[in-house]
Amino acid sequence: MKKLAIIYVCLIGLFLLYIYRYHFEISHLRLSSQEETAFQGQPNEKYVMITFQSGMDYWKRCLKGFEDAAEELNVSVEYRGATQYDVNEQVTVLEQVIARKPAGIAISAINPTALTKTINKAVEKGIPVVLFDSNASGSKAFSFLGTNNYNAGVTAAHEMAKLLGNKGNVGIITSPYQLNHQERTRGFVETIYQKYPQMHVVAVKNGKGDVRASKQAAIEILEDYPDVQGIFATEANGGVGMAEAVVMLNKKHVKLISFDTEKQTLDLVKKGVIAATLAQGTWNMGYWSLQFLFQLHHRLTSSSRSGDLPLPVYVDTGITVVTKENVDRFYAR
């Protein structure tokens, strides 16, 4: 009996010891996991990305960046958008998203003004909003993340000069009524003019953002200026169109620089028909949009700590020149 009682007491003692250690370690772990929560979201924290023509390949890498950041921060994301190139549809989608009070909204504006009122409504309701890819500069959104299109044109000009040994006549196929394309054209033209005295821009044609119209524009350039050595297309369909023209007219010595990284463009780079294409920092747009929204939602951002603006007002996500050498990195995954 006495022995049993001793075992009994020992067991209770061990038991209590275990409970003690258990509580100690648990509370310790809980504390340290609290310390790390500055960059740890709640699973019910949802961030929404909104685009237009939402099925376009172009958005895939934006969304991938958005999702990659969400995974790091342990929050969830949703992808929404106007399926068509339709202003009213995008406004409606944005209204629907606002009604569900998400933790933040990253939106690419179909045009610079149509969404301003609705974006402001979201901000006034306390929902963080950032713009990416296409800005609505008059709105109350906290930041814009996108390409500096003028600089993209500058990069294209330097690349063209490299391809042509700093001399020769060149043409441009663009969409002259869209601001981003105007800027790309201006950056290209001014750089050629200022830095390459032996190069000349001899033609700027409207490709209408369309493969067939761009092909026709390229044919006109190549026939009107038989000594043209290179063409720069400021958007993807223009790139495909001019490639078709060059192949058709058997003018493969003409150096082509295109824009963006649609599969068709990358295939033409791989084949050597297009010498280079300019990749926008789409992954970075999505990734940093989510980081910014997270910072606003969790009030980590400066407004609570300094006189500064809540976020940097503009982030230039940069341009990468894609050639045969690095083209494989740009196929969608």
Added chain:
Amino acid sequence: MKKLAIIYVCLIGLFLLYIYRYHFEISHLRLSSQEETAFQGQPNEKYVMITFQSGMDYWKRCLKGFEDAAEELNVSVEYRGATQYDVNEQVTVLEQVIARKPAGIAISAINPTALTKTINKAVEKGIPVVLFDSNASGSKAFSFLGTNNYNAGVTAAHEMAKLLGNKGNVGIITSPYQLNHQERTRGFVETIYQKYPQMHVVAVKNGKGDVRASKQAAIEILEDYPDVQGIFATEANGGVGMAEAVVMLNKKHVKLISFDTEKQTLDLVKKGVIAATLAQGTWNMGYWSLQFLFQLHHRLTSSSRSGDLPLPVYVDTGITVVTKENVDRFYAR
């Protein structure tokens, strides 16, 4: 005996149950705390901020942003710099920092070219480098975070127009040989010219970045053009100098816009001598410099996941207009 044995068995059962729960909860907590380590640095992870004229007030809010981000990410920081306005001293400091292989370096370049070779050496050794406030655009640093000086001039022009009811003659005091001041002047002049047909920039004078020279320049403007309604100074000493001139000549109706948020400037805003001053996003420069370096050091950034550049190439940290209403937020803390 039998009763005792039952109690005995029950106790052992309870004991085992407890151990089981304990192990379960511990492993669960351990797992979740591992999940959170993407934004959790090591305490021995040191990030260095390097400036020139390192005692200047101006850097304090940059460093505060750098420190605030470090605290969130649980890493440590160090502040270094050339004490003088001395190119060689800053190169030496940078060399010393590189030798100790820090986790990352944020540096404000004393001039656009002198540090390029040393910055490139750091990057080639695998040390992440970003530039803030003053760029060295030819270097291999991953990003530049700073004010868009042209836009700052644009903001100053709109503010001046607001103060003067969109009409009147204005002057500028600047440092005409420094790029950032050229840009501020250009943004101001072009905006007045394009947007305010009833306003005219009648004088642009060299204040030499010095209070006394700026005071003299302001006196000349005020005496040569007695109808001048406003003066914009593109840097802090110019602001103090023109304030002294206006007080001395008893021309307190002239609206003054200055730059930056040194204590003397803020005091003059508070007194109403200077109508407004432009605050740069210095906290944001420091805060996002550290966030960017952390991302590079931990390879969270895009290069490992996409064809994109490792970081956005440029971050515009924005401008805030400081007036009597919000001046208190800008005193150093």
